[in-house]
Every structure is written in structure tokens, then in C-alpha cells.
Amino acid sequence: MVVTGRPCDGMNILKVGAGMKKECLITGVAGFVGSHLAEALLALNHKVIGVDNFFSGYRENMTSFESHPDFSFHECSVEEPGLLGRIGREHPGIDACFHLAAIVSVPYSVEHEAETMRVNWEATERLLADAEDLGCSRFVFAGSAAEYGEDDRLPLLESYVGQETIHVSPYGRAKHLSTQRVASSPIGVALRFFNIYGPRQDPKSPYSGVISRFIDFALAREPLNIFGDGGQTRDFIYVGDVVSAYLAAAGLGEFEAPLPTGVYNVGTGVGTSILELADAIRDLTGNVLPHRFLPERAGDIRHSLASIEAIQGHSHWSPGVGLREGLRRTIGR
Ligand SMILES: NC(=O)c1ccc[n+]([C@@H]2O[C@H](COP(=O)([O-])OP(=O)(O)OC[C@H]3O[C@@H](n4cnc5c(N)ncnc54)[C@H](O)[C@@H]3O)[C@@H](O)[C@H]2O)c1
Known part of the structure; x- marks a missing residue:
């Protein structure tokens, strides 16, 4: 059955069972995570309307689905006033919005604060x-562990971010402001992602993280550069598990009901050292x-670890891909 209308009688949540087609909007669809999410939604038989301006994403990331009959693409900036109204006139049945588009580089955000905000x-x-x-x-927002600033109470609980949190970068501050606003909406779910990795992550991006850079160097038969003693720990989560958290947030695929509105960490709850x-x-x-061991970098957070009790308490989502298997899949791209 195809859903063509809007939820009626002021109801915000349309419960859709397996096999029902939904229209989903993804901003940042040409990016690393957005392109994986688009593939998953199309595989589940949903329609996808993608938005991107190729600021840090690539058309090649959309190769597997660009010509899919259920995919349409709008090359534009999310800054465009009235963007959703314009797209909504063309696609009046949009049910779920996944907002991933963002300036993702922390160093860039420090140098371009106004643009980042x-x-x-x-x-x-x-x-x-x-x-x-x-x-x-549902409006599902891509938040970030950067919202926690330098909090050292581990594992990090969603409630730790507050007025007193010091955000060292405009990136962290903007993500936090957005998360707060999204979580207060009757349709809002903010997923607070830890370190995501997987195929198609751009190793050249300053934000892409240590995994894609290490793989790039290792495959080029060069030594891996470790800053400090390598004892820093991070919570690395495979992109496929991030996609399933998105499905949980919107009640799609195997998830029969959407996550209640609010903020949810998305990580594995397992710390891995850089070494x-x-x-x-x-x-x-x-x-x-x-x-190759290099001097420690100023400003590096020593440890980061998610508490995933909140998302697990409200859904049967669980990170299913262990680090070694995730690395194997990433290297095999
Ligand atoms: N990758 C991670 O480890 C991680 C961790 C925490 C949060 N996040 C968040 O997840 C989201 C996706 O990240 P990613 O790793 O896929 O990054 P990415 O850079 O691959 O994807 C971001 C996409 O947004 C697009 N974009 C940027 N500015 C835009 C604009 N003004 N209008 C339209 N499109 C625009 C880019 O071109 C790109 O395709 C981001 O919001 C990011 O902050 C990612």
C-alpha cells in the first residue's frame, strides 16, 4: 500500500506497517552517512528525496541509487529560505525528514563561525x-558527541550536556543548539553520534576520523601516525548500525514504532584505544x-564513550557489527 496523504485529525505520528511506502527527505544525501541511509530506505521500498550542495559530499556517493525510480535529487543548500515548503509542493507526502547536511569539519567551524552557525x-x-x-x-537530526565538550564522566549520558557545557568549537555549539530545539519538537528525534566509520568515508576530510586515515595509510604501505601514546579511547560505530538507528528513530524497517521524541546517544558503549x-x-x-609515534595534539579529548541505555530502553536497536568485522567491511570497499 502506498501512503499518499498526510496524517489526519492533527495526529503527528502515522504508524506504518511493513511494506508501506513512505516519502523520506534526506539532507546531506551525497555524504558518507546520507548515502548509506538513502540506499537502505530505497531497499526497503521507500521513496527518497535527496538534498545536497556537494559542500563536502560527492556525486559518486550516489552512484548506486541516483537513477533509482524512487529517488529524486535537489542540488541546493539547506540555507535556502522556504526550501522544505518548495520541495513539499512537489512531494506533498513527505513523512520523515532526516537532516544530516552540515559543515562537518571542526577546524573549519572554528575559522568560519558565522557560516557554521x-x-x-x-x-x-x-x-x-x-x-x-x-x-x-518525524524530523531526525544528526547530533554529535562534540556536544559533550570535554566532559570526563564516562560513559556519557544524554543529560550531561547543559548550560554549563563548554563547547570548544562552533560545530559543537551549533549541534547542541539544534539538538535542544529538535528534542523539544513534537516530531523531533536527535541522534547523538559518536565516531562513525565505514565504506565511503572520505580519508582526506579533516573530520573523517582516524579509521579512514589509518586504512588509507596502511593500504599505501606507510606507517600509521599515532599522536601521543595511543592510549586515547573512542567509541567507534559502524555506519550500518547508524543507519539502523535512523530506521529506529522513524519507526521504519524492522522497527514498528518510532523512538519517542528526545535525544539519544548512538555508539557501541565500547571504548577502543587508538593503539x-x-x-x-x-x-x-x-x-x-x-x-610512528608523534607528539600529542593540543586539545585532543583523552576518552569518549557513549551510554546507549536510552536508545536501547526505547527500541530493540543494538549495534550489531563489531569493530573487527566493521574494519574488514571498510577495508574491502
Ligand atoms: N561521521 C561521523 O563520525 C559523525 C559523527 C557525529 C555526527 N556526524 C554528523 O552526521 C552528519 C553526516 O556526516 P557525514 O560523516 O556523512 O559527513 P559528510 O560530509 O560526508 O556529509 C555531510 C553532507 O552534507 C552536505 N552539506 C553540507 N552543507 C550543506 C548545505 N549548506 N546544504 C546542503 N548540503 C550540505 C555535504 O555536501 C555532505 O554531502 C553530519 O551532520 C555530521 O555532523 C557525523
């Missing part, structure tokens, strides 16, 4: 208001060179 915060606020007006059932990670990648790529 416009794209990562002001545009989010506008898109959410438009999604509420359109009668969408363990480097050893695993060296092992999986057959790179025999010893690591």
Missing part, C-alpha cells in the same frame, strides 16, 4: 519548523611497518 543551527531551526508545518511525522585500532588495521591490511 547559519548552516548547522539556523538552517536546522527553519527546516524543523517547515517540517512541523508540512505535518511530517588497539592501529594494531587491528595493520593486521587486517597486512602492513608490517611499525607505528
Whole structure:
């Protein structure tokens, strides 16, 4: 059955069973995570309307679905005033909005504060208001562990972010403001992602994270650069598990009901040291060179670890791909 109308009688949530087609909007669809989400939604038989301006994403990321009959693409910025209203006139049945588009580089955000606040915060606020007006059932926002600042109470609970949190970057501040606004909406779910990795992550991006850089170096038969002693730990989550958290948030696929509105960490709840990670990648790529230890970088957070009790308490979502298997899939791209 195809859903063509809007939820009626002021109901925000349209419960859709397996096999029902929904129209889903993804901003940042040409990015690393957005392209995986689009593939998953199309595979589940939903329609996908993608938005991207290729600021950090690539058309090649959309190769597998660009010509899919249920996919349509709008090359534009999320900063465009009235964007969702315009797209909504063309696609009056949009039910779920997945807002991933953002300036994702923390260093860039420090150098371009005003632009970051416009794209990562002001545009989010506008898109959410438009999604509420359109009668969408869910607006799912991509938050970040950067919202926690330098909090060292581990594992990090959603409630730790507050007025007193010091955000060292405009990126963290904009994500936090957006999360707060989204979580207060009757249709809003903010997923607070920890370190995502997987195929198609751009190793050249300063934000892409240590895994894609290590893999790039290991495959080029170069030593892996470790800053400090390698004892820093991170919560690495495979992109496929992030996609299933998105499905849980909107009540799609195997998830029969959407997550209640609010904020949810998305990580594995397992910390991995940079040294363990480097050893695993060296092992999986057959790179025999010893690591290269460099001076610690100023401003690096020592440990980061998610509490995932909230999302697990409200859904049967669970991270299913262990680090070694995730690395194997990433290296095999
Ligand atoms: N990758 C991670 O580890 C991680 C961790 C926490 C949060 N996040 C968040 O998840 C989301 C997706 O991240 P990603 O890793 O896929 O990054 P990405 O850079 O691959 O994707 C972001 C996409 O947004 C697009 N974009 C940027 N500005 C835009 C604009 N003004 N209008 C339209 N499109 C625009 C980019 O072109 C890109 O395709 C981001 O919001 C990011 O902050 C990612």
C-alpha cells in the first residue's frame, strides 16, 4: 500500500506497517552517512528525496541509487529560505525528514563561525519548523558527541550536556543548539553520534576520523601516525548500525514504532584505544611497518564513550557489527 496523504485529525505520528511506502527527505544525501541511509530506505521500498550542495559530499556517493525510480535529487543548500515548503509542493507526502547536511569539519567551524552557525543551527531551526508545518511525522537530526565538550564522566549520558557545557568549537555549539530545539519538537528525534566509520568515508576530510586515515595509510604501505601514546579511547560505530538507528528513530524497517521524541546517544558503549585500532588495521591490511609515534595534539579529548541505555530502553536497536568485522567491511570497499 502506498501512503499518499498526510496524517489526519492533527495526529503527528502515522504508524506504518511493513511494506508501506513512505516519502523520506534526506539532507546531506551525497555524504558518507546520507548515502548509506538513502540506499537502505530505497531497499526497503521507500521513496527518497535527496538534498545536497556537494559542500563536502560527492556525486559518486550516489552512484548506486541516483537513477533509482524512487529517488529524486535537489542540488541546493539547506540555507535556502522556504526550501522544505518548495520541495513539499512537489512531494506533498513527505513523512520523515532526516537532516544530516552540515559543515562537518571542526577546524573549519572554528575559522568560519558565522557560516557554521547559519548552516548547522539556523538552517536546522527553519527546516524543523517547515517540517512541523508540512505535518511530517518525524524530523531526525544528526547530533554529535562534540556536544559533550570535554566532559570526563564516562560513559556519557544524554543529560550531561547543559548550560554549563563548554563547547570548544562552533560545530559543537551549533549541534547542541539544534539538538535542544529538535528534542523539544513534537516530531523531533536527535541522534547523538559518536565516531562513525565505514565504506565511503572520505580519508582526506579533516573530520573523517582516524579509521579512514589509518586504512588509507596502511593500504599505501606507510606507517600509521599515532599522536601521543595511543592510549586515547573512542567509541567507534559502524555506519550500518547508524543507519539502523535512523530506521529506529522513524519507526521504519524492522522497527514498528518510532523512538519517542528526545535525544539519544548512538555508539557501541565500547571504548577502543587508538593503539588497539592501529594494531587491528595493520593486521587486517597486512602492513608490517611499525607505528610512528608523534607528539600529542593540543586539545585532543583523552576518552569518549557513549551510554546507549536510552536508545536501547526505547527500541530493540543494538549495534550489531563489531569493530573487527566493521574494519574488514571498510577495508574491502
Ligand atoms: N561521521 C561521523 O563520525 C559523525 C559523527 C557525529 C555526527 N556526524 C554528523 O552526521 C552528519 C553526516 O556526516 P557525514 O560523516 O556523512 O559527513 P559528510 O560530509 O560526508 O556529509 C555531510 C553532507 O552534507 C552536505 N552539506 C553540507 N552543507 C550543506 C548545505 N549548506 N546544504 C546542503 N548540503 C550540505 C555535504 O555536501 C555532505 O554531502 C553530519 O551532520 C555530521 O555532523 C557525523
